[in-house]
Amino acid sequence: MAIRAKSYRYTISVRWTGEKKGALTADGKPPVEVATPPEFKGHEGIWSPEDLYVASVNACIMSTFLAFAGRAGLAFEEYESEAEGLLEFVDDRFVFTKIVVRPRIVLRPGEERAKAEEILHKAERNCLVSNSIRTEVALEPTIV
Amino acid sequence: MAIRAKSYRYTISVRWTGEKKGALTADGKPPVEVATPPEFKGHEGIWSPEDLYVASVNACIMSTFLAFAGRAGLAFEEYESEAEGLLEFVDDRFVFTKIVVRPRIVLRPGEERAKAEEILHKAERNCLVSNSIRTEVALEPTIV
Numbered sequence: 001m002a003i004r005a006k007s008y009r010y011t012i013s014v015r016w017t018g019e020k021k022g023a024l025t026a027d028g029k030p031p032v033e034v035a036t037p038p039e040f041k042g043h044e045g046i047w048s049p050e051d052l053y054v055a056s057v058n059a060c061i062m063s064t065f066l067a068f069a070g071r072a073g074l075a076f077e078e079y080e081s082e083a084e085g086l087l088e089f090v091d092d093r094f095v096f097t098k099i100v101v102r103p104r105i106v107l108r109p110g111e112e113r114a115k116a117e118e119i120l121h122k123a124e125r126n127c128l129v130s131n132s133i134r135t136e137v138a139l140e141p142t143i144v
Numbered sequence: 145m146a147i148r149a150k151s152y153r154y155t156i157s158v159r160w161t162g163e164k165k166g167a168l169t170a171d172g173k174p175p176v177e178v179a180t181p182p183e184f185k186g187h188e189g190i191w192s193p194e195d196l197y198v199a200s201v202n203a204c205i206m207s208t209f210l211a212f213a214g215r216a217g218l219a220f221e222e223y224e225s226e227a228e229g230l231l232e233f234v235d236d237r238f239v240f241t242k243i244v245v246r247p248r249i250v251l252r253p254g255e256e257r258a259k260a261e262e263i264l265h266k267a268e269r270n271c272l273v274s275n276s277i278r279t280e281v282a283l284e285p286t287i288v
Contacts (some may be wrong), residue, residue, distance in 0.1 A: 016223035049204035060193035079160035132240035
């Protein structure tokens with residue numbers, strides 16, 4: 001008997017609303033406005049596909065960290081992370097060549113920095129968005 | 145003299161807000177709540193990293209289509225697109241193996257279906273998020 005692992009489906013819709021703008025929707029979730037960014041002749045102040053891509057990596061690493069930290073019983077007070085995606089023109093097209101992710105974690109007294117760092121690197125290696133992309137993901141953590 | 149093509153940087157922050165939730169922020173843009181999805185012991189009704197990943201591909205194809213359609217002078221009235229991402233357990237880890245993107249375009253009278261379809265396929269090939277990922281992107285357009 002073959003053991004079949006679970007698979008999941010994620011369905012997201014986008015509807016053009018005029019100019020270079022659209023509305024992103026997912027069942028039961030608040031809509032998010034999206035637009036081409038200003039550097040590609042779009043709009044200021046609206047989430048772009050480029051932003052969403054970098055956001056998905058940053059949030060996936062946090063989400064995976066939360067799961068692993070929970071299992072390992074790591075006690076922390078804060079987690080915040082800035083991710084910077086680099087879009088470069090390579091071989092005649094734009095590609096995200098690198099995303100630098102800079103998590104800053106504030107541990108509870110008595111917790112070991114090395115343990116937190118190990119969990120964080122494990123989270124990056126197991127993040128399902130990182131697993132799905134060609135872009136290099138580099139982790140630069142600060143643990144306090 | 146070397147000609148250096150432009151590069152761009154996208155900076156996105158995420159801050160843990162408790163449980164399996166966080167707040168995504170980008171300078172000058174409205175914050176977006178993010179959470180681990182229910183199937184990974186998270187929360188209902190909140191955008192997940194998985195959703196954002198599929199959304200970035202769907203929105204990128206729309207955004208690229210809008211640019212190419214503008215340049216080609218294609219006149220259309222509606223563009224909406226449903227994208228379905230398939231997350232599978234492969235070689236001991238979760239990976240997005242495929243995203244099926246189903247754009248539905250309503251053309252203005254007199255426009256040719258074949259022209260719209262050609263622009264759409266060109267948009268998929270040139271979408272900078274598609275260019276950056278391992279996940280297979282399949283286009284299933286409907287042109288009316």
